[in-house]
Amino acid sequence: MGRDSTERALALESLRRWPDLDRELEGETGYRRGGGLRVAIDERAWYAAPEWVAEQRADGVPVELVDESAARALVPGIAPACVGGVYCAIDGQAAAVPTVHAFANAARRLGARIEEGIGARALEVEQGRVVAVVRTDGGRTPCDVAIVAAGAWSGLLLGPLGIDLPLRVRALQMLLSDPAPMALAPVVGCFDRGLSLKQLGDGAYLIGGGWPARIADEAANRYVIEETSVRGSLDVARAVYPPLEDATLAQSWAGLEAFTPDELPLLGPVSGIDGLFVAAGFSGHGFALAPAVGDVLARLALGRDARRDLWSGLHADRKSRAKPRA
Numbered sequence: 316m317g318r319d320s321t322e323r324a325l326a327l328e329s330l331r332r333w334p335d336l337d338r339e340l341e342g343e344t345g346y347r348r349g350g351g352l353r354v355a356i357d358e359r360a361w362y363a364a365p366e367w368v369a370e371q372r373a374d375g376v377p378v379e380l381v382d383e384s385a386a387r388a389l390v391p392g393i394a395p396a397c398v399g400g401v402y403c404a405i406d407g408q409a410a411a412v413p414t415v416h417a418f419a420n421a422a423r424r425l426g427a428r429i430e431e432g433i434g435a436r437a438l439e440v441e442q443g444r445v446v447a448v449v450r451t452d453g454g455r456t457p458c459d460v461a462i463v464a465a466g467a468w469s470g471l472l473l474g475p476l477g478i479d480l481p482l483r484v485r486a487l488q489m490l491l492s493d494p495a496p497m498a499l500a501p502v503v504g505c506f507d508r509g510l511s512l513k514q515l516g517d518g519a520y521l522i523g524g525g526w527p528a529r530i531a532d533e534a535a536n537r538y539v540i541e542e543t544s545v546r547g548s549l550d551v552a553r554a555v556y557p558p559l560e561d562a563t564l565a566q567s568w569a570g571l572e573a574f575t576p577d578e579l580p581l582l583g584p585v586s587g588i589d590g591l592f593v594a595a596g597f598s599g600h601g602f603a604l605a606p607a608v609g610d611v612l613a614r615l616a617l618g619r620d621a622r623r624d625l626w627s628g629l630h631a632d633r634k635s636r637a638k639p640r641a
């Protein structure tokens with residue numbers, strides 16, 4: 316729920332594929348469809364919720380308004396201040412690292428070669444066409460097609476080719492508690508507050524919501540966790556879900572992520588260079604989109620029907636304008 320209308324088709328297509336991914340990949344993504352609940356803990360947010368629901372339902376997202384008692388039934392322990400919420404039964408969660416391994420292993424079985432510990436240093440372009448990837452080990456891999464999907468570091472490969480994508484890097488913080496008894500099925504968010512709260516398979520609570528860490532060295536992927544962010548994130552999580560008062564914080568970390576001005580990904584071919592495709596700028600919500608994005612990129616690379624209906628507003632060459640703030 317809550318996806319921008321421009322990426323909704325891509326999100327729904329991904330969601331259609333997630334439940335079957337373990338079978339398809341012959342691996343374990345840890346995917347669990349426990350639903351999602353975004354709660355309102357003040358009247359202002361609650362008044363705005365019906366319009367938010369109607370707009371998404373019109374595009375086929377099965378969100379529904381739930382009153383305070385229904386919200387409490389879905390998430391026992393929710394704050395007494397909760398006045399209601401929006402529930403989406405098809406929302407879910409998966410484990411990031413096992414999912415990456417599941418995709419990588421499936422790709423290997425299908426003949427892909429994955430080289431770890433080696434990066435792409437540069438792309439070679441001749442007569443307007445990408446012809447090779449120069450590797451950090453000094454090697455050169457000739458190619459007909461190259462896909463730049465280097466996350467926060469995509470600009471380092473594209474800049475030297477004169478392609479200036481509007482990417483800005485932010486470090487997003489996550490907190491993890493010690494394992495606690497299982498109590499929370501849905502992913503919990505909150506209107507007007509930075510919160511994404513889920514309970515993992517081992518009982519640990521994972522807390523995010525866009526809280527920033529400080530970037531120390533962008534190229535080297537180094538960041539510093541800010542105490543104010545840790546405190547702010549914990550305060551919101553505990554205010555929305557008071558049982559967290561009893562949970563002990565076990566770990567904090569951050570991930571570097573590329574944001575676009577409109578906070579929507581840049582996808583597809585780049586004009587002026589044949590054979591070059593980009594998938595970058597996922598702006599903090601690209602994990603859920605991965606199954607459909609991968610499919611689109613594979614189709615583009617192979618010259619097959621690229622399902623442009625799914626990403627017509629996300630083209631890499633579009634003008635990305637600042638997202639209006641509510």
Ligand SMILES: Cc1cc2nc3c(=O)[nH]c(=O)nc-3n(C[C@H](O)[C@H](O)[C@H](O)COP(=O)(O)OP(=O)(O)OC[C@H]3O[C@@H](n4cnc5c(N)ncnc54)[C@H](O)[C@@H]3O)c2cc1C
Nearest residue numbers: 434435465466468487488489570572597599600601602603
């Ligand atoms: C803390 C945090 C929480 C998040 N929570 C969610 C969530 O709940 N739901 C959701 O949908 N999304 C979430 N996201 C966003 C999601 O993780 C990203 O949008 C997604 O991982 C982006 O995928 P990507 O492949 O574009 O980039 P990345 O995942 O950053 O992967 C890029 C890869 O390219 C590699 N690379 C970089 N440069 C080179 C090079 N020159 N040569 C070779 N390889 C290179 C990097 O090492 C990296 O492995 C979260 C992100 C963060 C940081």
